[in-house]
Amino acid sequence: MTQQIFAHFPASRMRRLRRHDFSRRLVAENKLTADDLIYPVFIMEGENEREAVPSMPGVERLTLDQLLIEAGLLVKYGVPVIALFPVIAQEKKSLLAEEAYHPNGLVQRAVKALKAAYPELGVLTDVALDPYTTHGQDGIIDAEGYVINDTTTDILVKQALSHAAVGADIVAPSDMMDGRIGAIRTALEQNGFVNTQIMAYSAKYASSFYGPFRDAVGSSNNLKGGNKKTYQLDPANSNEGLQEVALDLQEGADMVMVKPGMPYLDLVYRVKQHFGVPTFAYQVSGEYAMLQAAIQNGWLAEKPAIMEALLCFKRAGADGILTYYAKQVAQWLYEEGHKN
Ligand SMILES: NCC(=O)CCC(=O)O
């Protein structure tokens, strides 16, 4: 369609390529696909049960039989990786977190069951002690409650080995102890797990956006209002995040992560620009809760808001996103792909 001709016209009409769907698609710089997604799942003991997590509407804790049903859907929709987060019974928690490396613990059994049923689905395990300690901190504490770095690392090594032994594809240390990536990598190599991948929670911030996650795994009561500021990063800092990434890469991480996600996209961008390595971001429970609250109130449109939030991680430089929306988004993409 022609329009009226004016004497003055812009030298560049940026809107020209936005005019049609075909050209918008043609020039799109980033695209979100199921391949970009990692699905975090909360697992618990029991049989044939699902428990809603009130502060994360739409998220449930699953017994292992239900976990396998979810895993089947992830495979169908093309999600490459599932991440496991256990709910540990109070009586199994301890000061030394021994349950973390029980060869037949909840996580270890879940990994075995998943790898037996769906060998093609990547399984990521969280390496940290917070589900296993009576105080909800990620490590072993001294009399003052300070998390002791090297003592904690020794236990993290045992935990990571116990995950590798049952077939975990990716171990993901989320504890923020110094030197733990090197210690875990050395132990994996020395025990023959040369191809176990490490995704390091490298720039993990002491964030208030983890609240709903702590409700989900039941560690918030244990934590009793405590915080993790002596080991997780200060939200004020960005260069320090780069230094953490540099160390984890030197120590043997294959992939690095920034966490939380949306308020920290500057870090995602800087990490990707600076190191050019596989870079991930975690859209954490508080981000999920915010979006869900607005969606449930009718204040945000569900699908467009979720898709945009996740696409923007890609624009910032993330190769992939850990998100509680992974299954839903992959299902939407799958259905779009099968429409015609
Ligand atoms: N280590 C895993 C987490 O702490 C997840 C946090 C969240 O989703 O809030």
Ligand SMILES: [Mg+2]
């Ligand atoms: Mg570090």
